[in-house]
Amino acid sequence: MSASLPSLPQIDSCLDDADVHLAPETLREMFWQMLLARRLDERAWVLHRQGKIVFHISGIGHEAIQIGAAYAIRAGYDYVHPYYRDLALNLALGYTPVQFMLSLFGRAGESTSGARQMPSHWGSRRLNIVSGSSPVATQVPQAAGMALACKLRGEDRIALTTLGEGSTSQGDFYEGLNWAGIHHLPLVCIVQNNIYAISVPLERQMAVPNVADRAPMFGIAGVIVDGNDVLACYRVVKEAVDRARSGGGATLIEAKTYRPVPHSSDDDDRSYRSREEVNAWKERDPIVRFRSYLLDKSILTEQEIARYEARARKEVDAAQADAEAAPYPPPQNALGAVFAPSNGE
Ligand SMILES: Cc1ncc(C[n+]2csc(CCOP(=O)(O)OP(=O)(O)O)c2C)c(N)n1
Numbered sequence: 001m002s003a004s005l006p007s008l009p010q011i012d013s014c015l016d017d018a019d020v021h022l023a024p025e026t027l028r029e030m031f032w033q034m035l036l037a038r039r040l041d042e043r044a045w046v047l048h049r050q051g052k053i054v055f056h057i058s059g060i061g062h063e064a065i066q067i068g069a070a071y072a073i074r075a076g077y078d079y080v081h082p083y084y085r086d087l088a089l090n091l092a093l094g095y096t097p098v099q100f101m102l103s104l105f106g107r108a109g110e111s112t113s114g115a116r117q118m119p120s121h122w123g124s125r126r127l128n129i130v131s132g133s134s135p136v137a138t139q140v141p142q143a144a145g146m147a148l149a150c151k152l153r154g155e156d157r158i159a160l161t162t163l164g165e166g167s168t169s170q171g172d173f174y175e176g177l178n179w180a181g182i183h184h185l186p187l188v189c190i191v192q193n194n195i196y197a198i199s200v201p202l203e204r205q206m207a208v209p210n211v212a213d214r215a216p217m218f219g220i221a222g223v224i225v226d227g228n229d230v231l232a233c234y235r236v237v238k239e240a241v242d243r244a245r246s247g248g249g250a251t252l253i254e255a256k257t258y259r260p261v262p263h264s265s266d267d268d269d270r271s272y273r274s275r276e277e278v279n280a281w282k283e284r285d286p287i288v289r290f291r292s293y294l295l296d297k298s299i300l301t302e303q304e305i306a307r308y309e310a311r312a313r314k315e316v317d318a319a320q321a322d323a324e325a326a327p328y329p330p331p332q333n334a335l336g337a338v339f340a341p342s343n344g345e
């Protein structure tokens with residue numbers, strides 16, 4: 001990797017399961033979840049280029065921190081306040097490829113908002129995934145409020161929230177974490193630091209080198225992790241979750257990662273970063289790294305990976321076909337749950 005790329009943080013960790021204690025079956029499942037999310041996400045880009053959908057915002061490159069987090073919490077029990085990049089996290093929690101495709105195509109049956117919201121505005125009452133709104137970081141005080149509710153009810157649930165590093169410039173981030181610090185709330189806040197907020201680089205967003213450096217001012221734990229190493233991510237999120245569940249308060253986790261694709265289907269990233277930088281980060285691809293690790297440890301074989309690939313292709317094809325065959329929502333539904341029904345006056 002070139003020394004002329006100052007934005008590459010020197011934290012390349014080496015995947016290591018020494019103190020992770022995950023069964024081989026679980027490691028295979030985690031790999032499968034990362035792969036499925038990637039293939040589904042890639043299909044969304046293709047559909048956009050084909051003119052079949054109008055918008056996609058991608059989670060490519062962020063799969064390790066999201067899958068590490070999904071396996072560290074109790075899915076369907078803990079509360080999750082995600083952000084738009086969290087495709088892998090949501091899939092691992094139980095959101096289905098068909099639900100995602102229905103949101104991309106804006107079709108009837110879309111589960112989060114009846115196809116009113118933009119895609120990737122996750123929400124599921126069944127899965128305890130709390131729907132958010134588009135202004136970034138608003139989920140942080142909401143997650144802190146949910147963590148307070150868990151505490152007041154005497155439950156051992158925790159609240160997990162995620163956001164990008166650019167979004168930590170918003171007041172909501174400070175208000176939410178300050179509250180969590182004061183009240184020792186069972187909150188885990190993961191910042192997926194991909195060094196850009198659309199075109200704005202990290203150094204134009206904050207004057208300290210690490211998001212996690214801010215944790216002491218909230219009186220909470222702060223941790224930095226290689227966000228492209230799924231085992232390291234699992235380890236730090238699990239520690240934070242255990243601390244939160246056992247009354248030890250909140251943690252701010254900073255996962256250093258990268259978005260190797262444009263911000264969204266409306267962005268052209270060639271205007272603000274070099275191809276050399278993007279290619280250097282592609283060498284750290286979290287799925288390629290986990291794949292090599294699993295092959296080295298004989299937890300997976302090339303043949304099994306080929307089977308996973310075939311299965312992912314089939315699931316993505318089927319999800320797309322289901323969504324394309326689904327009708328659009330009836331026009332009269334457009335204002336439902338937006339305005340109260342008129343009484344005719
Ligand atoms: C309050 C607010 N300001 C601006 C926007 C427009 N916007 C959407 S995503 C985004 C960039 C966020 O960057 P970051 O937090 O680093 O997350 P990333 O997209 O890089 O994962 C911006 C500015 C918004 N949605 N909300």
Ligand SMILES: [Mg+2]
Binds near residue numbers: 166195
């Ligand atoms: Mg960012």
